[in-house]
Amino acid sequence: MPQPLVRTNDFVIKFANVNGSGSASANQLFAKSILRMGVPISPRNIFPSNIQGLPTWYEVRVSGEGWLGARGGVDLMAAMNPQTWDKDVAAIEPGGYLFYDFTKPLPASKFRTDITVIGMPLMEICNREYSDPRQRQLFKNIIYVGALAALLDMDIKEVEKLVGEQFAGKDKLIAPNIKALHMGRDYALANFKCPIGLRVQRSDAVGDRIFVDGNNAAALGAVYGGATVCAWYPITPSSSVAEAFTSHCRRYRTDKETGKARYAIVQAEDELASIGMVIGASWNGARAFTATSGPGISLMQEFLGLAYFAEVPSVIFNVQRGGPSTGMPTRTQQSDVLSCAYASHGDTKHVMLFPEDPAECFEFGALAFDLADRLQTPIFVMLDLDIGMNERLCAPFKWDDTRRYDRGKVMTHDELEAGTDFGRYLDVDGDGIPYRTYPGTHPTRGSFFTRGTSRDRYARYTEEAGPYVDNMERLLRKFATAAKLVPAAIRKDAPRATRFGVIFYGSTSPAMSEALSILGRDGMDLDALRVRSFPFGAEVAEFIAAHERVFVVEQNRDAQLRTLLINELEIDPKKFVRVLQFDGTPITARFISGAIGERVTSANVLPLRKAVT
């Protein structure tokens, strides 16, 4: 048998549960307790498209060094689901640990000899202590958290404190939960050698960071960005954006005097109606958004073309999941890059923002509304399930109270009254962006007819070739302006000059940082560029030009951002090397460093014939 793993503040624990068994809040309690000990964690829900009965997992990576990407592998498996037992046991790293409920004995063939097995009679304890079946189920979860706290040498005071916070307002639930916690802890202390090789040691590596999920952050960004209308249709993994917006609005947007709402949230009949309402509200001068995922984007195509061509601001939070078709609705991917970039029929291009974590979900969530108004076009905020639905440690959110919303080029009553020339599609200063008016502004001036059919600079219907081309070319100028306004890509160079570069975006960020560290340690230097938006700024082309080979790391099959780079920057495809993980699990540093490391090593070895001559 290999030596049991001995690791402090650097391991992965995975809980295998049954969906709907109440395990989620217990697992979160466990994870957050480690965070309160000052040790960074990154938890991930791995869940089925199901409400009750199917297997679900919660994985917590504990990393004193602060790596927040998925690591891969499991060091301690809390196997609470007989359905997935064999797979769960097989997933444990050699020398790892298995924690399970041994109330019902299992044959020896169900175990491995190269791991440490810790069996605890959880069900027996619960049946003895509780008579109500639901209580047995719920407290079982808390009991195993107590036992794990002992096994991992966690500070039980932090767990107790969190229980208090979790049930604040429902105070009578605190004592029974604390009791269950100690039941588990006491059993572990009395029956096992505590701690095991895996330990949590108090640290101060968390700092002032906050722990929040990206959907919640994006929704708060929409509140701060001044959104008043949210129209949405439920779809995993984006529904919690609208739900979080609802709860934030109740808190921050209820008129204190009248109790009335300074917001409107409509659960539409489908995604077509959602985006239609967003377009109608934005046309009429409110800030509006929808939240959706891939299938919703597909349904919105016609309307997105209208918003692009008629130049109506709109904000779409796309929390990406596995496609095509229904694909893997509860798994993560970055596979809507192209369907958003060129959404709709005809010649279209759309602005996209790629947040790397909840802090950027908040920042871009607010910024998207300024960009939409400034550019008068749809703005896609491209989250994915990994950052959208998992809590992630990130920088605290910031807001400058002197910041004013950029409502873009809106002609006012006074300007119209003074006789300013108003042409809805007239480019007055060369940036491709025309002025608009809010309906009802002036009794006799500034009204116009919005349509998806072609029109001239003064919004008059025409099917003439000249005005159509004029308009389409102006839209290209506007897109060039967009490239200067969107968040620039962030470059991080290797300590030594290198001919290799790597481009990545969105939720790949933490795994990429770790991969760069692994590669650097192995003597492979790469300059890295995190793309944060589309259209690409000049810095993206410069970065590519400055490197011989550029790896493009993505979470989709078809290397969609690579296609976009080739297409929009007119770069030789051979320059780009695909690094793709698209199996629905979050990308890992192990995968990236492995894939890049292999290619860099082979590229550094001279071909045999050349070496000879």
Place this chain on the structure above:
Amino acid sequence: MTYLQKPKLHHPALPKNKLGFTRRDYEGAISTLCAGCGHDSISAAIIQACFELDLPPHRIAKLSGIGCSSKTPTYFLGASHGFNSVHGRMPSVLTGANLANRELVYLGVSGDGDSASIGLGQFAHALRRGVNMMYIVENNGVYGLTKGQFSATADAGSTSKRGAENRDSPIDLVAMALQLGATFVARSFSGDKQQLVPLLKAAILHEGAAFIDCISPCVAFNNHPGSTKSFDYVRAHNAALNRLDIMIDREEITAEYAPGETHPVALHDGSRIMLRKVAVEHDVHDKLAAMSILQQRHAAGEIVTGLLYLAEKPDDLHAHLNTIDRPFNALAEPDLCPGSGPLAKFNAANR
């Protein structure tokens, strides 16, 4: 056809409304529809209604989908903001617009293809949400712009211009609107201006979802003997329940109504409708009676027109959502942005 300009000089003796506008001020560009199209009569009726209601044109938003009917907003209210959206999706765009600014008057203009086929879902949901609007379907039972295909409101047994017979059951949008919760439901005929103009006025004043199904014969593709949406057919089978007069701002009821002939009905905004009964007794507040009379007359081969239903206590989407009185598009940072203080608290609560 933007090259066709209407003369801007008005006759000095043209009557003016309370705002000093003439009827011409409510007109739009010259229609490009076929000569004699029922839709043009509806446009004229909308112009008349808005003129008579003294509505400031710039406070009206006219929205439509795609099709012949959806082209018509170009031909009326040229000083109003218009939005020609995508096929069948006017209701969602109008809903969003209404949420952004509750102070404008919203006219939703659609057709039978737009509302009964591709947009049936949006038609249904806008009505059940109670969006404050006047939603008119210019119903000719045929796809005009694509040259004569049946629409979903075409009666079973009616024939196309080329002689093909429609075997599918028709969708009766009025029956649906009643069931879906519209708080004002009427049907009219583009050839009956006396009935249509007051209905439009009442629908515009109505504070809730007002729906009018207006039979509007298509002279190019659906005005032949086998059609049940032709001028001749509708004239011969029109079972008018009532005709209306609108009394705004508690004007005195003039003596031209003999007692027993008229029946005053209050609108939510304080105006009153004087209903002149024509054929049968019908209580406009009785939804069940409306549904029943609709079915009975349909079975008898008649087309019921007039005001079928008016909710006694209508409300609208803003009431459902309890939104503030001010338009959302007038709100600024102090109303919308919680600022750095609450954000610091949010951060602290998530550590």
